[in-house]
Amino acid sequence: MFDSVRKCLILVLFFTLTSLPVLAQEASGQGRVVSQQDWLDRMPIIIGVVVITILIDVVFIVGFRKREQK
């Protein structure tokens, strides 16, 4: 269980980091006004951040549950 969580965390970090250059390329045009699309473009980051936050909580909580069982 613990190893699976760690692998998931590494995968999410990997996909999040590799998506950064893609987002940077998508942004174009001079002096644009922020639109809903700009937020949608950043959704992978927001979802990644939510997943990372949940995973970090889970890693700690699973960790102490295991310790309690010992």
Next chain:
Amino acid sequence: MNILAKVFENFLSFKRIPLKVVLVTAFASYVLQLGMIIMGQPLYVIVLYTLLPWIPVLLFEGLWKVEHYHWIAIFAIVTFLQIGHLGEHVAQVAQLTVDGTLACPPPVDGGANFQRAVDAGLRSASDEPTGYSASLVVAPNGEGLSLLNADGLPVTGPAACGVFGQLDIEIVHLVWELFGWFATLILLRQFPKNVWLWLAVLFLSIHALEHLFISYTFFLDKEAVFAGMRQLWATVADGAIVTAVPVGREPALVPFYDVAGKFGIVAKGGLLGTFFPEINAILPTRPWLHFGYNALITIPTVIGFVIELRRIYDYYLEKALPSLSKEQLVAATPQLERLMFHKGDVIIKQGDVADRFFILSKGEVEVVAENKDGTSHQLAVLQAGQYFGEVGLLNEGKRIATVKAFTNDVEVMALDRDVFKGLMENSEMSKEDVNRVMRQRVAEATASN
């Protein structure tokens, strides 16, 4: 409630730091504070100098408490820091509510701000920039120029960035938030049944994801393609008090952070506000939202800490008498008296009436038997975590050996006879353990004579 008050008093009182050092520190803090006020320094300098003398005192006292109370002391440190952090947010929203202007971090009197003031004829070119952060800010109007009141005077108030506004930057927010989050998760591992800590972790997690996203937009999403306006400031100085004066706005290409990212997910102008414009007007602005997050984090943290404080006991008491129940350890801990000795000091003297039980928490002591012919010889050297003085108490008699400090800075925790005997009467296992050690020591002392 009385027990909690006693535990609080016991935990909060200075144990390691002598009273005279505390008094000298308080005096130094007061003198520095007064000096800074007389010198006309801004609020953050006054507060900084007031706090400075306390840092080493609190550090050494904190280390002592971590040594004796382990995780509860760490819980106390995290709680103390979270309260301080909330204090900054309270100061900020109070400044905003009264007459503050959100210009964070406050413009600094140096470089471009100084030059703009010279160009605008607000100060002489022969002045020297002070390098101080602005304490006062003239509120800008829609054009980025000074906002004037009904009398035609500029509307001036504090820079609404808390006391230490220089720290109102994304990297500080991120590092602090992650520290609080991880520290509380680690505390949760130690206190898994504390529901208030679970609540604090929930809000810390929500707050963390806000800051992780905001920090992403600030540090990594840097391409400037959005239409923004940059507020220009000029700084004037009256002694050490710097005022930031708005001198216009200029159009600028800015990154996503500047136009929307810094508001994050929930604050006005952020993700929710963009997708649901009808609720954007009622969403809290970022300072109020983050004040709310921190209140929701700090309040359960404080309650959780107070609950754990009721279960506090001294680690050295547990180490010396491991068979005592948790309840007995908790009840006996406030009765411990800390005593310090230098090398060679006599802690108990052979032949004296036994009145106390001692647990060694720092350094080494030497147990010496004094012979009838006036000579003496060493029976044992005891280390931190061991105890002595039990023989005379359990036998209702006199001390059978002398105990001296064998190293410098020997620290012992002493329990009165009645408290010790009460513990022994209520814990058969501890009584058996102590009796076993006592028989062995009596036998050694007898054999040596």
